[in-house]
Amino acid sequence: MKLYYAPDTCSLSPHIVLRELDLPFMLVRVDNRTKRSADGSDFLTINPKGYVAALECGDGQVLSEGPAIVQYLADLKPEAGLAPPNGTWARSRLQEWLNFISTEIHGGFGPLFNRDLPAAARLWWQARLEKRLDYTARELEARRYLVEDRFGVADAYLYTVLRWAVFFDIDLARWPALAAYMARIAQRPSVLAALAAEGAISGT
Numbered sequence: 001m002k003l004y005y006a007p008d009t010c011s012l013s014p015h016i017v018l019r020e021l022d023l024p025f026m027l028v029r030v031d032n033r034t035k036r037s038a039d040g041s042d043f044l045t046i047n048p049k050g051y052v053a054a055l056e057c058g059d060g061q062v063l064s065e066g067p068a069i070v071q072y073l074a075d076l077k078p079e080a081g082l083a084p085p086n087g088t089w090a091r092s093r094l095q096e097w098l099n100f101i102s103t104e105i106h107g108g109f110g111p112l113f114n115r116d117l118p119a120a121a122r123l124w125w126q127a128r129l130e131k132r133l134d135y136t137a138r139e140l141e142a143r144r145y146l147v148e149d150r151f152g153v154a155d156a157y158l159y160t161v162l163r164w165a166v167f168f169d170i171d172l173a174r175w176p177a178l179a180a181y182m183a184r185i186a187q188r189p190s191v192l193a194a195l196a197a198e199g200a201i202s203g204t
């Protein structure tokens with residue numbers, strides 16, 4: 001398998017999952033500005049949507065959309081327990097979290113990356129995002145991980161997007177449960193190895 005990634009982006013989530021599962025894979029870095037891949041390919045021929053992550057699955061199939069990729073990977077090795085079995089209540093709970101992280105947190109950070117965003121709009125988006133963080137922190141006051149209280153693919157994704165807080169001076173220490181969660185996940189060997197391999201630059 002080949003994971004197309006860019007440092008400090010959402011592709012860290014499937015990267016962590018690949019390492020958690022100890023699956024064989026190659027990393028291919030994408031320049032998000034030029035849409036060229038480090039292996040020389042035009043990334044738009046790999047993922048016409050033009051964004052990471054994309055997973056080339058080895059049979060010519062390319063899967064995009066982080067929440068789909070991490071579930072695909074987890075289902076390759078169900079015994080690792082990174083996602084509950086399909087058809088169970090816990091799997092629906094996982095999908096609820098993945099969708100929330102994708103639309104409300106990942107999508108909530110999105111406009112903040114726009115340097116031309118007017119200040120009033122920036123404040124509005126940041127306040128909205130912080131409400132989502134309030135909710136997430138309340139959930140994590142009661143448990144260590146998002147689903148079934150064991151590390152899983154939703155945690156890889158939440159960790160990945162919460163790392164972006166540092167770019168916008170959003171201090172996660174305001175939410176002790178989130179700060180503790182980030183510190184806990186940052187210690188995982190899969191996370192340390194993925195960050196080192198990507199040469200990631202942000203703080204957490």
Ligand SMILES: N[C@@H](CCC(=O)N[C@@H](CS)C(=O)NCC(=O)O)C(=O)O
Nearest residue numbers: 009010032050051052053065066067
């Ligand atoms: N819906 C996609 C969004 C992926 C996404 O936002 N990728 C960003 C990095 S976090 C990207 O590569 N952006 C480059 C661009 O849009 O040109 C997913 O969940 O995988």
